[in-house]
Structures are given as C-alpha cells and as structure tokens.
C-alpha cells in the first residue's frame with residue numbers, strides 16, 4: 001500500500017510494500033487514490049512520494065508479470081500519467097534503489113531528490129523487457145539518446161552523484177529525507193509544473209538520433225548474443241524523438257512484443273532462481289535445509305595454494321572483509337601472488353584489505369582459522385596429503401573445504417578424523433569475478449558444515465548452489481558430454497570454428513574450442529591421463545584408438561596436447577594466436593591434423609548444420625542434467641540452471657539448460673531428438689535418453705514439480 005499523511009500543506013505518499021516496495025496492484029491503486037485525494041484537498045499544495053523502510057520502489061512487481069496482474073487497472077502507466085499531469089508539484093524523494101518502474105515514477109515526477117547513497121537505473125533488460133512505463137521516452141529527454149541507450153541496454157545502476165551530474169536528480173540531500181523532502185516541496189509550492197514535465201521536453205540533439213543508434217547497433221547486437229530485449233529497447237528509445245504520445249505508443253507496442261516473447265519469462269525465471277538457491281536443501285535429504293541448519297561464524301579463512309585459484313579466492317575473501325591466512329610452500333609463488341593481490345584490490349581500500357592478509361609457509365599458521373579452503377593442484381594424492389596436514393594442525397572445529405572441480409569429496413574426507421567438517425567449495429576462475437560457488441556435501445558432511453559453506457558464499461557475494469558428490473559434480477559432469485560431442489563433430493566434418501560459431505550464435509560467450517584454448521587444453525588432458533584414459537605419449541598400450549573401457553573416445557584433444565598446443569598460453573591450441581593477441585585464428589596445422597585423423601580412421605567428411613551442432617552439443621548436456629536430478633545430485637532443476645547461468649556462460653535469455661529443455665525445446669521434442677541421435681550413434685553413451693526424461697514424457701509432469709521450487 002501507499003500510506004497517506006499530510007505535513008501542513010504537503011501530502012506525503014509513502015509506499016509500504018516490503019521487501020523492496022514494488023508496485024503490486026494494491027500499491028498502484030493506493031498511489032492513484034492518494035494522488036486524487038491530494039488533488040482534491042485545497043489545503044494540500046504539494047506532494048512528496050517516497051518509499052518506507054529500505055528503499056524507494058525498486059520497480060514493478062515481477063511476480064505479477066507471470067500472473068497477468070501487471071496489466072490490472074490501474075496499471076503502472078496510469079499511475080505515472082496521474083503523477084505527470086498532477087496540477088500540484090510532485091517531488092520524488094529517493095533512497096535505496098529506485099529501479100525500473102520506481103525510477104520511471106521518479107522521472108514522471110516534477111522534482112527529484114536523492115540521498116547520497118541512493119542508486120537508480122532501468123534494469124528491465126535483464127528481465128527480457130523494456131522500461132515500459134515511459135522510461136524509454138523520458139530518460140532520453142533528460143540525458144540524451146546516447147546515454148539513455150547505454151543506461152537502458154546495460155541495465156546498470158548509477159549513483160546519486162552521477163544522476164545529479166546527468167541532470168536526473170535536482171538535488172542531493174543530507175540528513176533526514178522526509179524532513180528535507182517536505183521542506184523542498186514547500187519551497188516549490190505555487191510554481192507552475194508545466195515546464196517541469198519531462199514528457200513535454202524534447203530530446204537533445206534529436207537530429208543525430210539515427211546516427212547514434214546506428215553506431216550503437218553493432219555493439220549491442222554482439223553483446224546481446226541472441227537476446228532480443230537490448231535491441232528492442234534501442235528501437236523504443238529511437239522513438240523518443242517523436243511527440244510524447246506517439247513515442248509512448250511505440251514503447252507500448254514494443255513492450256507487448258517482449259512481454260509475449262519466450263525470452264521474458266525465461267529471464268524472470270533466472271531472476272527468481274538466483275534468489276531461490278538461497279533456500280537450499282540437501283539434495284537427497286530435504287529435512288536438512290536452510291531453515292534448520294545453523295552456520296558457524298566465520299571470521300578468518302585459510303587458503304592453501306597461491307596459484308590462480310588460491311589467489312582469486314583470497315582476493316574475494318579480502319574484498320568481503322574477512323581475515324585470510326594464505327599458505328604457499330613455494331616462496332617465489334607466494335611473493336608473486338601477494339603482488340598480484342595488491343594490484344587487483346582497488347587503490348582506495350588496498351592497504352586496509354592487505355592488512356587482513358597473513359602469508360604462511362608453515363601449516364601450523366593455519367591453526368586458528370575458522371575454515372580452510374584448499375586450492376592446490378587437481379590431484380587426489382596431493383589433496384589427501386594437504387587434508388591430512390590440515391586435520392593435524394587446525395583446531396577441531398575448523399571446517400576443511402576443498403576447491404576441487406570434480407574429485408571425490410568422501411575420499412578426501414576419509415583421510416581426516418573430521419569427515420563431518422569436510423565440504424567441497426568449487427569456485428570458478430577467475431574466482432574473484434565469477435559469481436558461482438558450487439558447494440558439495442559429502443556422505444558425512446554435517447548440516448552445520450553445509451550451512452557454513454552456503455553462508456560463506458553469501459558473505460563473499462557469491463551465488464551458492466548446494467549439490468551432491470559425484471565425478472565432476474553438476475557443472476563439470478554435464479560439461480563432459482558437451483565437450484565430448486563437440487570433438488566427435490570434428491571427426492565427422494566440422495572444424496573448430498564451425499562448432500564455436502554455432503554455440504556462440506546460440507548465446508554462449510565462447511564455444512568449446514575457444515574456451516579450451518583460454519583455460520588450457522592440458523587441463524582436460526592431465527585429467528584423462530590421471531584417469532588412465534590416455535598417456536603423455538598416446539593411448540595406453542593395447543588400447544584401441546577410438547574406444548576406452550567400451551565407450552567411444554576421440555583422441556584428437558590428446559593429439560593436440562602432444563604437439564605442445566596447450567592453448568593461448570603457448571600461442572597455439574585449437575587455434576593459433578599472433579604474439580600478444582587473444583584473437584583465435586583458424587590454423588591450417590590443426591585442420592590438417594583433423595583431416596589426417598579422419599582419413600586414418602575412415603571418417604567421411606560431411607557438412608554439418610549449425611542446428612545439428614547446437615543439438616549434438618547441448619542436448620546431451622541437458623540429458624546429463626536429467627540423470628543428475630534422477631540421482632538426487634541436484635535437489636531442483638533450478639539449481640542446475642543457476643550453476644549453468646553463473647558458472648558456464650549459459651545464455652540468460654534462455655533461462656538455463658533445464659528451463660530451456662522444458663519450456664523452449666519441449667521435453668517430447670528433446671526426447672525424440674536424443675532418440676534419433678542415439679540411434680545414429682549407438683556407442684555415444686551420453687546420447688541415450690535418461691530414464692527420467694523418458695518417464696516425464698510418458699507420464700507428464702513438470703521439472704518444477706520434481707523439486708521444491710514451487711514459488712516459480
């Protein structure tokens with residue numbers, strides 16, 4: 001609701017709809033009623049609108065988009081129209097985050113005040129829609145089309161000071177916002193409101209708009225990677241040079257197009273899923289969950305290993321204000337890491353944050369930390385050795401976490417006397433940038449340990465997802481079938497750039513081969529050597545070239561590594577790189593290697609369509625997701641989606657692999673395609689449809705119903 005009160009001649013409307021004061025239907029109704037009341041009352045000469053509690057309205061109520069309640073009268077457009085055309089001055093007084101419809105309300109007001117800590121922006125693009133309550137028409141009238149395009153297509157929030165310099169807010173006020181807003185409102189009483197209406201202004205440099213749009217188009221299309229909202233936002237902004245009513249009509253038309261597209265609900269699902277993962281439960285035992293399990297307090301963290309991962313984790317922890325003891329037995333590596341950490345931490349806070357960092361070369365210095373995160377090389381023997389030492393030196397309550405990307409947590413836990421305090425915390429590189437934290441519970445991990453790992457994720461700004469223990473956990477296990485199928489496509493006739501192009505056109509920032517070159521082709525190779533699937537010199541003795549343990553195997557990635565082509569770091573991998581450049585250039589040497597391989601093994605080159613590439617790479621990945629749900633490794637399909645959205649660059653506008661499977665491809669079609677491909681390639685095990693998928697198609701039922709994501 002919006003609470004109505006008067007302070008002398010000023011009517012104050014305070015939106016009160018926790019947690020973020022979104023414009024649910026009852027709020028809209030209360031605002032319209034309040035405005036009418038203020039207009040009618042001759043004693044009222046000005047109006048202040050603000051938010052109660054933590055924030056000015058943070059936008060439309062996103063849940064209403066799914067139910068159709070967003071269009072229930074009065075809709076947000078009508079509220080803002082009432083504000084704009086009000087005969088008495090309306091002042092929006094902003095604190096917290098004025099976002100989306102909230103910011104649009106402020107723009108429809110005649111004056112805007114903000115506290116210094118306020119932030120504002122139009123993030124609708126992240127929800128697959130546009131600022132459809134006049135944001136695409138009013139903002140360019142204030143800041144110009146170029147800045148409006150930048151703000152609306154990025155969805156970025158700006159700070160009060162920047163809003164002031166852009167002419168968006170009229171004044172930054174210190175002290176009590178209500179008092180300041182009322183005093184400001186009194187000072188403008190009696191002044192004409194006509195020239196304060198942004199809707200009646202013209203866009204600056206309107207004659208250059210087409211030029212500006214043209215210049216922005218290419219970059220936006222490249223960045224959008226298949227998402228339709230960004231370019232549709234631009235089209236709406238372009239219409240801001242028309243008379244206001246005509247521009248609004250165009251905005252409404254484009255808004256309707258986006259609202260009825262499949263991408264908007266997918267992105268809104270992604271928004272809520274990102275938050276839903278905080279309500280975690282043990283994948284196999286739902287009785288252990290975020291409500292019942294209590295985390296331990298973590299003030300200090302030990303990090304073992306100062307390589308790329310250890311360094312990134314340390315930066316992340318320091319940025320969150322935690323004390324860190326970073327242990328590295330190699331002095332040169334330790335010094336190098338400290339230098340990089342210093343450089344990476346922002347200038348402003350570097351010295352304060354660095355004072356929280358202690359370096360160590362001796363395990364005994366980890367004695368008193370609350371949790372240790374091991375980030376040494378991905379090798380079981382080494383990890384066991386580290387855990388034995390940690391178990392011996394740390395206080396009995398210390399939680400021991402491994403940053404393994406796929407090794408068995410139970411096997412690691414078994415070398416300690418505290419398996420209940422061992423957990424997996426899988427960070428993604430670069431660890432101080434990537435938001436995902438895949439937390440893995442072992443057979444004996446206690447609820448308290450799980451809760452502590454999940455809470456640590458929140459403290460350091462991660463999106464934490466709890467999963468069960470299996471090789472590769474959720475993310476890397478699903479990725480296995482994707483990369484396997486990508487190399488099988490090379491055997492049949494595709495070239496690395498064909499596969500990458502198709503996957504990038506689908507929306508991934510990078511295809512599998514460019515990704516392999518970036519992270520290092522030797523990472524997978526070492527893993528395959530460790531598993532005995534290959535050796536540094538080729539297949540293990542008496543092993544058929546194209547099979548391992550009865551499964552089809554493509555040795556092309558091993559052959560690449562044997563040539564020393566380890567990716568960008570060696571200037572050559574699946575592609576070649578000019579010195580100092582990261583641009584992947586197709587390399588005749590690699591293409592010849594693939595061609596020779598095809599000849600040697602009797603593969604006949606054929607043309608493979610982009611559609612087949614996408615299906616062959618992504619459908620087995622999704623299929624593995626069904627296996628994972630079936631086995632109870634992930635509790636809900638949204639957990640898998642969040643892992644892929646935040647850790648693997650899965651395009652957000654498709655909602656994530658499981659959402660995409662169910663709501664975009666359709667489970668029946670997915671099953672049918674997998675059946676077709678598995679009939680064609682009976683020895684590609686990952687193409688065999690999962691029993692859960694078969695069952696769901698046969699019996700019906702939704703993925704959401706499998707888990708606890710009933711709110712979505």
Ligand SMILES: CCCCCCCCCCCCC/C=C/C(=O)SCCNC(=O)CCNC(=O)[C@H](O)C(C)(C)COP(=O)(O)OP(=O)(O)OC[C@H]1O[C@@H](n2cnc3c(N)ncnc32)[C@H](O)[C@@H]1OP(=O)(O)O
Nearest residue numbers: 022058059060061062075099100101123132133256259275
């Ligand atoms: C058929 C077509 C017809 C077309 C015609 C249409 C006519 C109608 C016109 C309608 C025009 C509408 C135009 C406007 C659109 C919008 O405003 S869209 C919304 C824009 N705003 C946002 O995207 C903001 C989203 N929220 C946030 O970014 C953050 O929540 C925050 C505000 C910055 C706060 O962050 P933090 O403190 O970290 O809290 P969170 O954990 O993120 O959120 C707390 C809980 O609040 C829920 N929530 C947040 N925002 C919303 C929201 N806008 N609506 C509903 N719910 C919201 C969030 O889910 C959390 O919930 P819990 O997980 O349950 O705690």
